[in-house]
Amino acid sequence: MKVLIIGAGTGGLALAQLLKQAGVCVAVYERDLQPNTDSGGYRVGISPAGNRALRACIPGELYDLYVATCARSPRYFNMLTEQLCEVLSFDIDDAGPNALDGERNVIRKTLRRVLLRGLEDDVLFGKALQGYSSNADGSVTACFQDGSRVTGDVLVGADGTGSAVRRQRLPEARLEDTGIISIGGKIPMTAETKALLSDKMFEGMSLIMAPMGFGAIIHSLEFADSRNDPGVAARWPDFVEALDEDSIGWGIWGARQNCPRDPATLSGEQLRELALELARDWHPHLRTLIRMTAPSTIRDIKVRTSVPLTPWASSNVTLLGDAIHTMTPGRGAGANTALRDAALLGHMLVEADQGRKPLVEAIHAYEVEMLRYSTGDLVHRPLVGRLQLAVTRGVMRIVNAMPAVKRRAFRQMMRVRGEN
Numbered sequence: 493m494k495v496l497i498i499g500a501g502t503g504g505l506a507l508a509q510l511l512k513q514a515g516v517c518v519a520v521y522e523r524d525l526q527p528n529t530d531s532g533g534y535r536v537g538i539s540p541a542g543n544r545a546l547r548a549c550i551p552g553e554l555y556d557l558y559v560a561t562c563a564r565s566p567r568y569f570n571m572l573t574e575q576l577c578e579v580l581s582f583d584i585d586d587a588g589p590n591a592l593d594g595e596r597n598v599i600r601k602t603l604r605r606v607l608l609r610g611l612e613d614d615v616l617f618g619k620a621l622q623g624y625s626s627n628a629d630g631s632v633t634a635c636f637q638d639g640s641r642v643t644g645d646v647l648v649g650a651d652g653t654g655s656a657v658r659r660q661r662l663p664e665a666r667l668e669d670t671g672i673i674s675i676g677g678k679i680p681m682t683a684e685t686k687a688l689l690s691d692k693m694f695e696g697m698s699l700i701m702a703p704m705g706f707g708a709i710i711h712s713l714e715f716a717d718s719r720n721d722p723g724v725a726a727r728w729p730d731f732v733e734a735l736d737e738d739s740i741g742w743g744i745w746g747a748r749q750n751c752p753r754d755p756a757t758l759s760g761e762q763l764r765e766l767a768l769e770l771a772r773d774w775h776p777h778l779r780t781l782i783r784m785t786a787p788s789t790i791r792d793i794k795v796r797t798s799v800p801l802t803p804w805a806s807s808n809v810t811l812l813g814d815a816i817h818t819m820t821p822g823r824g825a826g827a828n829t830a831l832r833d834a835a836l837l838g839h840m841l842v843e844a845d846q847g848r849k850p851l852v853e854a855i856h857a858y859e860v861e862m863l864r865y866s867t868g869d870l871v872h873r874p875l876v877g878r879l880q881l882a883v884t885r886g887v888m889r890i891v892n893a894m895p896a897v898k899r900r901a902f903r904q905m906m907r908v909r910g911e912n
């Protein structure tokens with residue numbers, strides 16, 4: 493069986509790794525011109541379930557490299573007001589003995605480099621899919637913008653939110669605008685920028701809850717553990733420079749109707765001005781963090797979500813990850829779900845390859861299960877009034893003052909994140 497995968501992102505590469513290990517013939521076609529095209533310097537949080545799915549896809553040696561290239565795990569999950577007053581702060585250790593092992597932060601482009609390892613001969617860059625055709629003998633032919641074609645037994649669209657495979661396979665599939673605007677940036681961690689964070693913010697991830705439905709997230713990423721481990725440099729010398737990127741990442745969001753300008757058309761500098769305008773009454777440290785961020789790192793982040801689909805008749809053309817279920821980045825679930833898809837679809841395709849299941853039946857089993865766990869994004873309704881915010885903050889402060897209740901609430905949160 494020959495599997496053609498379109499897109500060398502998180503899900504496509506994890507699937508290719510699994511299939512290659514199982515001896516299935518696989519080829520990946522990626523639109524980017526080269527492997528190290530900056531496909532996102534932003535951090536992706538991988539949950540315990542995401543880690544398990546990744547581990548199911550890649551060899552142990554590669555998983556060790558993934559762990560070594562993750563930032564130190566966050567110790568706290570803080571919820572703060574825009575004046576940086578604590579509303580609720582969870583100690584991640586409280587989620588159970590394996591919590592630190594489970595929740596990881598990785599830079600997206602580093603994860604891509606890790607997942608490309610061992611697939612050097614199986615991934616072709618500069619191959620943008622235009623469309624495909626299904627052939628009378630049951631095979632499928634992928635057609636690329638450069639005029640080339642390739643034929644295989646299965647075509648997997650792992651080509652992200654704007655998927656060309658989805659456009660043709662499921663033309664009824666739609667993306668919905670959530671009504672949220674979001675701007676993100678990243679700044680190197682230096683003594684000066686670190687001083688803008690409290691100890692708990694430095695050691696954790698922090699969610700800012702501001703009036704009018706505005707909010708922000710702050711992540712501090714530090715790779716000192718791996719950087720100071722001589723074993724890591726000896727084993728993976730080509731990844732040493734990726735461990736030198738300590739940084740603070742921030743994202744700010746709000747309802748479009750409350751935003752003075754549409755960020756979509758703005759330059760990095762203009763986005764920084766807009767972020768400062770949105771945060772005009774916020775704590776000076778938050779404003780300084782935004783002000784010090786280089787415009788070249790500041791991006792307008794599209795916050796879209798897939799409209800849930802009704803099941804379709806399966807064939808040898810299928811989809812995974814953002815291509816079939818784009819999720820709002822705020823959920824921190826898109827990459828985790830793409831990994832879960834890769835592990836499940838990979839398992840099903842191996843069953844088919846080994847003759848234990850007919851191919852389309854195996855793909856159908858994947859699609860039914862994937863649809864079950866991947867739907868349910870709540871579309872943002874920007875109705876957070878001052879009263880609602882005050883009540884929410886009040887309840888959180890009460891929980892914060894009751895350690896036993898807080899521990900229970902956090903375990904429940906982590907359980908849900910781990911499983912779904």
Ligand SMILES: Cc1cc2nc3c(=O)[nH]c(=O)nc-3n(C[C@H](O)[C@H](O)[C@H](O)COP(=O)(O)OP(=O)(O)OC[C@H]3O[C@@H](n4cnc5c(N)ncnc54)[C@H](O)[C@@H]3O)c2cc1C
Pocket residue numbers: 498499500501502503504521522523524531534535536537538600619620621622650651652653654655656676793812813814815819821823824825826827828829830
């Ligand atoms: C700021 C931000 C923060 C995020 N944080 C998190 C988080 O904390 N946790 C989490 O789980 N998720 C997070 N996500 C979401 C996560 O990044 C995505 O859900 C995930 O990358 C999806 O993986 P994928 O493999 O489906 O698609 P992608 O990783 O987007 O890969 C798709 C690939 O297909 C290629 N491609 C596209 N079109 C074509 C074509 N026509 N032909 C060939 N190749 C093509 C693209 O170049 C790309 O390489 C975040 C997203 C953003 C924007």
